[in-house]
Amino acid sequence: MAERMLQFVRLSQQTPEKRQPTIRREDFDEIYARFDPARAAEQASRCSQCGVPFCSVHCPLQQNIPDWLKLTAEGRLEEAYEVNAATNTFPEICGRVCPQDRLCEGNCVIEKGFESVTIGAVERYINDTAWEKGWVKPPTPVRELDRSVAIIGAGPAGLAAAEKLRTQGWQVHVYDRYDRAGGLMIYGIPNFKLEKDVITRRTAQFEQGGITFHLNSEIGRDVTLEELREKHDAVLIATGVYKARDIAVPGAHLDGVVPAMSFLTASNRKGLGDDVPEFDSGALNAAGKRVVVIGGGDTAMDCLRTSIRQGAASVTCLYRRDKANMPGSMREVHNAEEEGVRFAWLSAPEAFEGDTQVTGVRVTKMHLGLPDATGRQQVEPIPGSEFTEPADLVIKALGFDPENLPKMFDEPGLAVSRWGTLTIDRRSMMTSLPGVFAAGDIVRGASLVVWAIRDGRDAADRIAEYVKARDAVPQAAE
Ligand code: SF4
Structure with a gap:
């Protein structure tokens, strides 16, 4: 094993190729290419096969990550798939949407100094291959139960x-x-x-x-x-x-102030070929608009990056804490920045401006104060810091209850x-x-x-x- 694995000392971390921001902002296709077989094996071989694998410990599914990395490094992909699928119903989905930087990869022991094994990209490679090769089968019971x-x-x-x-x-x-x-x-x-x-x-x-x-x-x-x-x-x-958290500020009723889920559903339905009148009318379409998204989680990132692809004139994220305190995945924040999203950190909405249609968001700058009982720093407004952020479409991405x-x-x-x-x-x-x-x-x-x-x-x-x-x-x- 020693020869095949532990290659982190020799090989640097490589992620699958990412499409250029100028190209990917023009369509809704996935942004990462897939590893080729040699690259997947190479990257999997960087794993040091820890006795206590912190990648697995920090995976909600406690997947046998070192095992399927080793099998991938050895080119035994079907077995890698079997091990992966034994603990995960949708490994091809986790390989795409898990915030690995907060879970397996963020806790990989070679993270410090060498950069973690690219676990998510290898997982996606294994499972996309499994689908292509026909290894993924429908659930097939051995016998039918009367239950x-x-x-x-x-x-x-x-x-x-x-x-x-x-x-x-x-x-x-x-x-x-x-x-x-x-x-x-x-x-x-x-x-x-x-x-x-x-x-x-x-x-x-x-x-x-x-x-x-x-x-x-x-x-x-x-x-x-x-x-x-x-x-x-x-x-x-x-x-x-599914109940969107709301924000009780003046102007919340204005046209053009919409919940994140309505915006994302309209976009996804359009992509699926559905008839979506709210999209066609422009009510849930960012094209040509100055878009402001309120929130700092992954749903906010999805709204920001969708707006870019719909052809918004500008896209701004308002978040009341700073970048280090964002709840969303840093990888998604980075992708959004690359695609042209502007982040206004430490910025809290005070009101939505406009008569019937929103024209702007009144914003107060915040600063981080002392930690509360949970250890999280409190946000406090900076007096006299108010300004108006122009907006034609405001998307509220404040979480769900x-x-x-x-x-x-x-x-x-x-x-x-x-x-x-x-x-x-x-x-x-x-x-x-x-x-x-x-x-x-x-x-x-x-x-x-x-x-x-x-x-x-x-x-x-x-x-x-x-x-x-x-x-x-x-x-x-x-
Ligand atoms: Fe391999 Fe990193 Fe997991 Fe250790 S923590 S088994 S090096 S992927």
């Missing part, structure tokens, strides 16, 4: 659970209020990070494997939670969190936390309703795709345990 589950939400948590239960032979029914499966992966994340066929080829395989999708199906409107509980052995709620599920599902017995997330028993993952489980963002709050996958996989195991235990208990005679 069924209703999964509410076709995002990463719901789909991860669906795949695992279907593979065990369960009859799996996935309900989603949208017309396509994928959740935020289909309508939230833009193509330049995750091309849509990466999602649709997966959901097509799931259908081939016998998973039934009930799309355009809203719980509480088309079917009730009670009906699902009666019809299935278990129910999993994996709706995600849970919707009121007990009300939407007409089920007051569904317990929620004070933040509105569903309360579950941490061990069983069951909600306050027997046989109803929950996973993903609706439990943990807005988080990463990779955490949703982890939660969905865990929930599948808990559901299977619950039904097995239930069936093992002799039922009392009537």
